[in-house]
Amino acid sequence: MSVQNLPLGKAINLGLREAMLADPTVVLMGEDIGTLGGVFRVTEGLKTEFGAHRVMDTPLAESGIVGTAIGLAMRGYRPVVEIQFDGFIFPAFDQITTQLAKLTFRHEGALSMPVVIRVPYGGHIGAVEHHQESPEAYFAHTAGLRLVSPSNPHDAYWMIQEAIASKDPVMFFEPKSRYWPKGDVDTSTSGFPLHASRVVREGTDVTIVGHGAMVSMILQAADIAASEGTSVEVIDLRSLSPIDYAPILTSVAKTGRLVVAQEAPGFVSLGSEIAATVHEKSFYLLEAPVLRVSGFDTPFPPAKQEAIYLPDADRILDAVDRAMKY
């Protein structure tokens, strides 16, 4: 067993390095990812180790970067693109949704598109809109894309490698507020399937589902709930598209109550989708309606108001209380 205690950003760095060592067709591209190592230093040291042809500093041109990655993927490469901040993904929206997601279908599955797009996302770092957004739902709505988001260093290490190995395009959402806390990374296991949600805390009264940075917030809430006598089961979604519903439905069969928590606005969101599906599949097992806890339906606010916007343990616990009292 080989365990290293690493922050999530370093775990991704290690996973990228493993993938690049294993497969010479893996190339990284993005703004400031080479010499600087990326704004969040996730690619630090990789240009020195693998050379500028495999770790490319690109022009500031997100649409062009993703378009280039598509062309590379068609001719035998596995490009891994870094989008510097969540809000910078939108200039590339066209290439992602109209070409990357659709070329496989357009040619009857004969063209595979092994492109990974890494997106640091979410709040808690005191920035503002364009630098702290949660754009997952825009992409989850598009068939042909796979979306994942690790919540901890161990998962991040394995999931980035799984994402790079995928024949389909993967949007890899990195919870930027979790880049720095350390966790154990076991590099000696054989990993796990890319699209598997996971029970990270067992409980009997209420199930809470979340992804990315929200998972640690939910775990905090679960601790507080436990001290108040409510047993919370926590599920880390990990995969946002497709969603691995089996562990969620199994959990709901046990608890009869589900809360979905996310940083993104609630309207037409992943939480809405999960709520709808669980209502359809587990209607007679539910003791309360599925409740959503989310960011507000407003632009992401400036730093001082971020704490109001982002769901915290109190807002999650409020939903737990409402579910219990229903």
Added chain:
Amino acid sequence: MTERINVDDVTTERALDLYREMLRIRRFEDRVYQLFLQGELPGTLHQYQGQEAVAVGACQALNDGDWITSTHRPHGHALAKGVTVRSAMAELYGKATGCCGGKGGSMHLGDPDVGMIPAIAIVAGGVSVVSGMGLAFKMQRNGHVALCFFGDGASNEGAFHEGLNFAAVQKLPIVYVCENNMYGASTPFTATSLVPNVADRVAGYGIPAVIVDGMDVLAIHDAVSEARQRAAAGDGPTLIEAKTYRFAGHSRGDARGYRSRDEEAEWKEKDPLVRLEYSLLNAGRAQESTFARILDEVNTELEDAVEFSRQSPDPRPEDALTDAYATPIGTGTHS
């Protein structure tokens, strides 16, 4: 009066090959339009009549292993790059035997087996994708070149700038072929650009641009050959602006009210097929009977493709749910 083109430097056999390639596209488009009006073809159409010299001249200058990207008007590019008439026609019929199994249709014709990305109908969408192909060829050092077809309208898109700039700075093996047919749908290029030529914009990227008569297949061929050589030698991309004209409307149901019949007549005089035929006849290099024979052969090929398409099976309903992912995620729906 038909203007002659210079046929002195080409063999008769080669010139007739080019003629046949152009005629195949012309007759394909004319036949497709008929079939469309008869209600046999689903969807919509963006036709290529008038621009045949560009697709044929450019694709004939490429080598095996070279790739092209295309646009919402891809029929000519597809046929010129080697998609068979049967395969293209069946795709327009939406049949399972089409080059995309019926999942591409008119606007997404293409076939990786002949080096053509299923066409990208977002204007300028291919301009950055071609950068990736060029980058791959450069890293693989295989001598291949990627050629990107796009129109004058695309040069107003941001993607055009991003693509050209990246390819220029990386010295990628790319040939850009701009088919300037003077209109982005109904809007004249001159109403959207202060400079009269797309080529004028290219100086800003530090790469060469060449303006060429887009109604002269031999001129296009020569320009693309030279640009291809330059690209393959590692000297970077070239942009070729072909001044051309689409004889049909932008898409079905476009009555072309935005351009004068005089202007259309003037351009019809430059019909690339008529000019090549006229020039060869005038030089005593071919007989009228030769052109009649080629027309017969092309018509036979087309009717065979129509019959093939009519008799081909439709895709199965369940096929609509497959292929969104290379590795299926389930039943085609999320829940």
